[in-house]
Amino acid sequence: MSLHERPSAASVGEAIPHESAALHVTGHALYTDDLGVRLQNLLHAWPVGSPHAHARVTGLDTGAALAVPGVVRVLTAADVPGVNDAGVKGDEPLFPTVAMYHGHPVAWVLADSEDAARLGAAAVQVGYEPLPSVITVREAIAAEAFQGAQSTLARGDVTVGFEQAAHVFTGEFDIGGQEHFYLETNAALAHVDEAGQVFIQSSTQHPTETQEITAHVLGLPSSAVTVQCLRMGGGFGGKEMQPHGYAAVAALGATLTGRPVRLRLNRTLDMTQTGKRHPFHAAWKAGFDADGRFTALEVTLTSDGGWSLDLSEPVMARALCHLDNAYFIPHVHARGRIARTNKTSQTAFRGFGGPQGMLVTEDILGRVAPLLGLDAHELRQRNFYQPGEATPYGQPVRHAERMHDLWAQLLERSDFRERQAEVASFNAAHPHRKRGLSVTPVKFGISFNFTAYNQAGALVHVYKDGSVLINHGGTEMGQGLHTKMMQVAATALGVPLSSVRLAPTRTDKVPNTSATAASSGADLNGGAVKDACDQIRANLAAVAAGTLGVHPDDVRFEAGRVFPLGHPERGLDWKTLVHDAYHLRTQLWAAGFYRTPGLHWDRVAMQGEPFKYFSYGASVTEVEVDGFTGAYRVRRADLLHDVGDSLSPLIDLGQVEGGYVQGLGWLTLEELRWDESDGPNRGRLQTQSASTYKLPSFSELPEQFNVGLLERATESGVVYGSKAVGEPPLMLAISAREALREACAAFGPPGRITPLNSPATPEAVYWALDAARTARPAEVPGD
């Protein structure tokens, strides 16, 4: 069978709860910091943070800190035996000589209690020489403060495209960042094993890189450092790069003191120190023909990378590769550059630049539709890719017809046209409240743009009693990867799910893993788990073939029974076969490996086929806005999303719903504010807590929430015909933002542009509707 085909009675495709659900609900599931309380002689770490956004460290006196009762040691740059850097680009000193942002840790205090460590940190005397700082993207653009490579994605000739245009528009757009706000903050726990081996438990999406960076900080080979991740209390990309330095500090402390070291950021520290979704600035020029079809798009994207490069380059690559979203744009010239600012180092966040790229184009379409005299949904649909067309980076848009089918299905099942009429009559009857209804598409490329990351490993053991233990390189952050991997193993071996146990992710079991990121966890690790299982099953089939008197190809494995093709009654059970196979000296465990075939990417030319396939989705959102305050609520959301043939429908439904609400938070509610003044707190994050940075709560749950998975959507070439699901649904929330724009526009005369800031907070919505309300009717619709 090929990779995508499913056997009968498969465990994949069953709607089952998360494998740890019973542990979650009873409080028995353990997270990194829950392990520390179980250790004796534990040390606690606390940082000494810079009070300046940018300052040279001129002196560091630890004497007073060491006098605090309970303080054991203060870690500084002088303690680092290896490389003093926490990143992969060489621009993230673990103990900096120049503080690059407000709160940047310049030293770490170790003490017998967290309380003592905090008092010790407050007692460390640090001399600073403040330096000029850059806080906003616009300041960085003015100062030409950029970092990393600048990239250009181009197709055709935009000059020609604009000449062909009947309408040309220009604009600028600022897109806000987003704090991950995983409920579990960054945490690491390190101790020194026998023979100087370092063992680290870390809340990390990328155990291999945590291992490598700890090893280079300690001056050890990777083989001397083991990283384990039981599970994370949420990641969303925020634990792809950020955990490394914390693991390295804990490990350094453990090697220097011989005691286990616990490092856990509280919420304030996590928010002030760790990177977030990149804010973006876009300057654009778009041309449309008389029918509203794109003729050309010219864009300059500037992301706010913060103080170090981190993942800003690949984030920008993905942003550029998603400007097109679901639309064919014949002539494109898109430039990307990364601002260097004195803020946290912005990093991966669910969607990884894709949301920002997509939002630029969706914002353009939402703005200009009234000037083109078209309903926004009609304008969007007219520009969809047709089968046979290719993206601006040269990749054919596989299954372009799925977008058309999915769109039509969604409009139908959400009663879109009837509700448009209802909204119009409601708005006509209510001067102080307006509703908006909008539909937007998502097309999202799956695979790491960085081709080498598209590989994975797994280790599967079958024990003599028939029980199965699987290990793979992916990490569990709530997305249900482990549940899916157990279903894949049960399916591939033809055993009940209850026979399969999954052991925590560890670098000494499966080495050289990629980050669990880019939505690729199930595709890659699923391929590797299946490969390992297939090897074991082949070994067992050879044994069973002898017993059953058939060719090995004709042995079937199903629900714990092994039998000849067509004769389920003539079989033996799995346990018996495993027992017999052991005594025949058969290998009952295997290492599996998977590499995504068919990918190539020239990151300088920005051309190639970086994605294995595209995920499709669309959403309809209806909102109601209060004209007095700008407050709003989401009355109804209808989502339809393509996950291929789902590996685990309850898990996938959760990813789609959760992604939408998280996207809704980014686009409407969550607002990061830094002190941009020239005062003494310049560069300080003002929204550094749950009381000032608001994420969606129950009140943001759409009052009606209808979510469907596209049916009969087999994706050939992916494990059991499934598709990735982690990131794409986040962008379904763009329809909520567009619905808010439509509601704001309804306060004023038709045929006008209604700009809307992002995030569309009640204040932003108020200013948008107030501008519409006080606008005079457009004199001439069009440009």
Add this chain to the structure above:
Amino acid sequence: MQRVNLTVNGQPGEVPAGAHTNLLNHLRAQGLTGCKEGCAEGECGACAVLIARDDGQGGTRWDSVNACLVTLAAVDGAQVVTAEGLGSPAALHPAQRELAVRGGSQCGYCTPGFVVSMAAEYLRPDRVDGQHGAANGFDLHSLSGNLCRCTGYRPIADAAYALGTPDAADPLAARRDQPAPSPRPTALNAPDGEFHRPATLADALNLLAAHPDAKVLSGGTDWGVEVNLRHARAAVTVAVDHLPELRVFEERADSLLLGAGHSLSELERRLDGRVPLLAGWFPQFASRLIRNSATLGGNLGTASPIGDSPPALLALDASVRLVGPDGAREVPLADYFTGYRQTVRQPGELIAAVRIPLPLSPLTAFHKIAKRRFDDISSVAVGYALDVRGGVVTRARIGLGGVAATPLRAHDTEAALEGQPWTEATVRAAARLLGQTGTPLSDHRASAAYRAAMLEQSLLKLWFESQSAEQEVGA
């Protein structure tokens, strides 16, 4: 280190406590790591636990509270239940089972806190089918103090609505018929400070006289944040919310006297809609988890310009009853605030009660402007109480928060309304005045321009909604 008594999941014990040890850290140190720290300021609910409280009728209520904001010494003698105590993987509690099978947990970190908040609502004695628009009477607002970053909440709501009623064998349900543990006098002299829970008001006043800088604790939802996030420490802490003199509740002909030590949830239940302005205000005050701890006295004691109670109480013309070594005095709330977080309360004095004069004005509203619809801090808040007789405004009281260093009465706007016909022209003129009241600032919550606009819009909204059936979108 000194010790206090605490019964956790049915196991009594004598446990070590400092003056600043919180219940969350204590539980975790005991290995009950299902109790999580997500924010350490009562915003996320990951640390929620059940605590046994007097239900006012000789029985026990199981209240959900944020363990991160509970000073361990302040619950000396208490009975607490965590997610681990509700059920086990082999024997799930109904709230645990419904969450688990419906996909209500993804990363699982917030989940024990949701389980606890759901269990509290499951065990609510007055939950009746059909309440709150739910077949099983489950009030989804009881979960508004719990944050989940993964699920988007739909499966959690479904789990909540799938809950039945506790059966006879449910030990926590049965426990409701027994008396709750009484607050006991506590005196702790720990290395990190002294902590007192005095037996009587006299003892409390003596302690305050001896320690004028003592931190007065009444609910502790503000102090807990200072301790956890800013590492604040007090040499002496005195808890007062249990004192009988602070727990009066009197309905007189001319006024209501509300003891300052009641939790907001208790007041909400005891008033039961008696004051419509407050009935609309309670749900907008933080979350159920916070309202189960926070007190009116605490909110007025911290005297924040963005506290939620002053705008409502100013509109109600309330006064504050202060008790001190020289006896009691009453101060109109309008005269209570003297500067940024400054009041007329002297160091030796306590806020005993709030008096609301009767009769109540018939036209009232509380408008809270914030980023999030529930459980957010206001950018601007406005309380209204108006008498309109024969088409003329005979009396207007307007309380404001978030537009100056202190909460304010909008005297000019009140004057512009009183004696005028209740018409759009009057309202528009008064609204322009209201929009110029105070000195609003721009900060991370809102711009000064938006705050000023919201003052003006607020009065227009009040007027238009009083003229039509249009419901407020945020309600």
